[in-house]
Amino acid sequence: MASSSTIRSNSVTSSFTTTKVACVDLKKVPEPIHTGIGFLDHMMDQLNSHAQIGVGLTVHHHSDLSNLSGTKHKKTNNNNNNNGDDQKMEANNSNNNDKDSFEKNPNRLSQSDQTSLLRHVGWTLGCQVALLNKFLSLSDDTTATSRFCCPLDEALVECILTKPAKTTTTTTTTTQQKTAEEEDPSEGSSNKRRKLDHKNNTTDKKETTTTTTTSSKPIGSLVQYQLAPFGKYPKTTGRTKIGHLETAAIKAFWEAFAKSSGLQISLTKLRGDNGHHIVESTFKAFSRAMRNLLDGTNTTMAGGESFPHMWGKSSKNQKDSIALARVGSISRATKETNIDVSLKLNGTSEATSIHTGIGTLDEFFTILAKEADMSLVIDCKGDLWVDDHHTAEDVAIAVGQVLTQALGTKAGLNRMWCAKQTVNNTTNNEEETIEVTMDLSNRPCLTHNLALGEVQEELVGDLSVEMFDHVLDSLVVNGRMTVHIVRTTGGDDAGNSSLKDRAMATAAAFGRALKYCAMVDSRRAGKTASSKGTLSV
Ligand SMILES: O=P(O)(O)OC[C@@H](O)[C@@H](O)c1cnc[nH]1
Numbered sequence: 169m170a171s172s173s174t175i176r177s178n179s180v181t182s183s184f185t186t187t188k189v190a191c192v193d194l195k196k197v198p199e200p201i202h203t204g205i206g207f208l209d210h211m212m213d214q215l216n217s218h219a220q221i222g223v224g225l226t227v228h229h230h231s232d233l234s235n236l237s238g239t240k241h242k243k244t245n246n247n248n249n250n251n252g253d254d255q256k257m258e259a260n261n262s263n264n265n266d267k268d269s270f271e272k273n274p275n276r277l278s279q280s281d282q283t284s285l286l287r288h289v290g291w292t293l294g295c296q297v298a299l300l301n302k303f304l305s306l307s308d309d310t311t312a313t314s315r316f317c318c319p320l321d322e323a324l325v326e327c328i329l330t331k332p333a334k335t336t337t338t339t340t341t342t343t344q345q346k347t348a349e350e351e352d353p354s355e356g357s358s359n360k361r362r363k364l365d366h367k368n369n370t371t372d373k374k375e376t377t378t379t380t381t382t383s384s385k386p387i388g389s390l391v392q393y394q395l396a397p398f399g400k401y402p403k404t405t406g407r408t409k410i411g412h413l414e415t416a417a418i419k420a421f422w423e424a425f426a427k428s429s430g431l432q433i434s435l436t437k438l439r440g441d442n443g444h445h446i447v448e449s450t451f452k453a454f455s456r457a458m459r460n461l462l463d464g465t466n467t468t469m470a471g472g473e474s475f476p477h478m479w480g481k482s483s484k485n486q487k488d489s490i491a492l493a494r495v496g497s498i499s500r501a502t503k504e505t506n507i508d509v510s511l512k513l514n515g516t517s518e519a520t521s522i523h524t525g526i527g528t529l530d531e532f533f534t535i536l537a538k539e540a541d542m543s544l545v546i547d548c549k550g551d552l553w554v555d556d557h558h559t560a561e562d563v564a565i566a567v568g569q570v571l572t573q574a575l576g577t578k579a580g581l582n583r584m585w586c587a588k589q590t591v592n593n594t595t596n597n598e599e600e601t602i603e604v605t606m607d608l609s610n611r612p613c614l615t616h617n618l619a620l621g622e623v624q625e626e627l628v629g630d631l632s633v634e635m636f637d638h639v640l641d642s643l644v645v646n647g648r649m650t651v652h653i654v655r656t657t658g659g660d661d662a663g664n665s666s667l668k669d670r671a672m673a674t675a676a677a678f679g680r681a682l683k684y685c686a687m688v689d690s691r692r693a694g695k696t697a698s699s700k701g702t703l704s705v
Contacts, residue, residue, distance in 0.1 A: 183230045183280065184288040190224040191296030193303075193462065194691055199224025202270040203289050206276025207411035208421075210699065212293070215697040218318075218455035218584075219462075220691060221300070224294060227269065227285065229277055243591040278412035283420045290421035294388070294428030301464045308334045313674045314461035317586045317605045317652070318453035321613045323440030324605060325395070327453035329461050330432040333388040338375055352680040387628030392434035393419055395450060398513045407443035418447065438639045438654065439615060456584060467586050479687055481515070485582075488688040490515045496573030499565050504558035505550040509566040512543040513574050513686055520544035524563050525552050528629035528668070529639070531565050533567065537677025539587075540686070556635050566640040568646025573610060575686060583608050583697040585684035589677040591655075591665045598658015604677035606685050607650040610703045613645040616653035618670055628667045636671055649685075651678070 190199040197216050201209045204227050215223045269276070277285055297303060306312045312331040317324055397406030398415040408415055426433045435454070440446040460466060465475040479485055490513075497510035512519070517538040522530045524546060529658070537544035546567070550559030575581070586605040594600045602618075620633050628636045644651045653674060657664070665673075696702050 182284055182288050184285055185228045186225050186292045188224060188226045189292055189296055190222060192222040193300045194220050195222040197222045197224055202226040205413050207413040209274055213699050214451040214455045215654060217697055218384060218452050219437055219458040227277060227289060229280055230346040275412040282414045282417035286417045286421040287424040290424035293426045296423040297316050297429045305597035306331050312461060314457045314466045316453050316457035316460055316467055318449050318456050319605050319607050319650045319652050320445040320449035320452060321611055321650060322615060323442060323445035324438040324447045325449040325453040326436045326438055327457040328434040329457045332432060334386055386430040388430040389432055390423045390426045391432050392436055393422060394436045395446055398446055400441045400650035408634045410443050410447055479684060484690045485687050488690050496570030504546055505562040507548045507562055507566050509570050510545045511570040514543055515541050517541060517543055522546045523558055524548040524629050525550060526559060528631035529560055529563060532671060535672055535675040539676045540682040556632055560631060560635040560639050561642055564642035565646050568643045571647045578608050579696045580688050580692045580694040582687045582689045583685055587677045587680035589673040591673040592669045594664045600657045602673040602677050603654045604681040605652040608683040608685050609650045610648045611650055612645040612648055613650045614641050617655050618653060623667055625667050628671045642673050
């Protein structure tokens with residue numbers, strides 16, 4: 169769809185007009201993105217790579233509208249699935265010149281009032297999202313919700329989207345009721361008319377009250393926005409500008425977007441020190457939550473969710489994943505350990521067999537493999553008489569390496585997921601959960617709040633606590649992934665669970681996150697889920 173829009177804010181007509189607006193579910197980008205601020209273009213592009221919504225738009229300041237003065241408005245048939253608006257505006261004049269100038273100067277609108285510009289872009293995009301066929305088909309009578317935590321290296325942002333049920337208004341009207349006689353379809357019309365005329369003159373009319381229910385578009389709002397500070401430099405405020413984008417103006421984008429799309433949006437920074445990462449993971453989290461809202465695959469549930477239509481055993485995604493026959497294997501021998509590890513991403517863990525000499529490690533990787541639906545075989549003979557260090561470290565390195573082998577270029581994969589697991593045996597009544605957010609990013613980064621040092625235990629079962637920490641790190645670094653582990657307690661941060669129970673809940677959540685990250689998303693048709701276009705460099 170393409171359109172031109174002018175919005176009003178604070179009773180003043182906005183200075184911006186947008187052309188070539190496009191928003192196409194699961195389609196390639198049909199139009200370029202030229203918001204007038206380069207960093208904002210990059211953020212909008214996150215919807216293309218991570219929501220799989222093809223968005224495009226070109227924003228003009230009223231002062232450069234002369235470029236559009238020769239524009240002809242032409243009606244064309246338009247085959248995208250955008251609910252029937254077939255108005256397409258095409259700038260027949262100066263198109264190539266415009267394109268050149270937009271591409272040469274992506275920051276051409278950065279001197280404008282950015283709050284107004286971002287409000288305009290957010291509003292325009294929200295209007296388009298509200299027209300997506302799939303969005304419209306989300307049940308009108310019930311509330312649909314979706315949550316996604318998205319990382320970008322050290323940053324982690326949570327996005328919760330709610331598409332409220334349509335609001336209904338009931339109006340009551342009093343009407344004259346026809347008698348059965350008048351309604352008798354078997355009588356001829358002239359006869360009926362005669363009877364009706366007679367009745368109108370001679371009898372009291374029966375009155376009845378009818379209620380009409382009309383539904384209206386849900387009202388969207390930005391219910392939570394907690395992203396600041398945008399980084400740790402300067403210490404208290406973070407960045408005021410990222411590239412040419414003023415961070416203070418970003419809120420206006422989300423407020424306007426929420427309102428025009430009809431969504432209730434909550435954006436919360438859970439972690440993050442780098443301003444660029446915080447803003448980008450916000451757009452990524454929104455994009456992934458949006459995709460999940462459209463797909464009906466909410467990641468909120470703790471436990472064994474499977475979403476059969478998308479990722480279940482007989483889904484196309486699962487079949488395509490298994491068809492790749494992805495495997496990895498490694499054999500290594502040093503003075504400290506002899507290790508053979510092999511891995512099959514085959515949709516089952518039936519062939520899993522793990523013997524490391526450290527019971528906790530065996531249990532950890534057995535649970536991880538089961539939840540990841542992969543066959544993992546580990547045979548390690550290490551110098552446990554020295555310490556658990558060499559065995560635990562080398563096993564984790566080798567598992568990370570075989571995973572990297574099996575995942576290959578990561579092209580066509582879903583790439584990101586978050587999975588929650590309840591921790592067993594907590595001593596208070598509050599639920600304790602561990603959520604693993606994973607991104608097969610090729611940028612190794614592990615962050616956790618497992619509070620391993622706050623419990624007076626040196627061992628997790630028969631594995632030293634420091635080596636449990638190191639196993640997680642070695643696995644993530646060699647698996648070339650970004651992993652955030654977020655433990656949530658019922659208020660007591662020191663925690664009531666044993667380290668062993670935390671470790672096993674971590675294994676389960678890690679495995680499940682890995683399962684969905686490693687799954688092929690068939691809609692991508694082998695394209696990499698990345699705004700930079702590749703994950704292999
Ligand atoms: O996660 P993606 O591959 O979609 O995009 C990351 C890309 O923007 C990359 O250049 C980046 C890395 N840190 C900040 N930005």
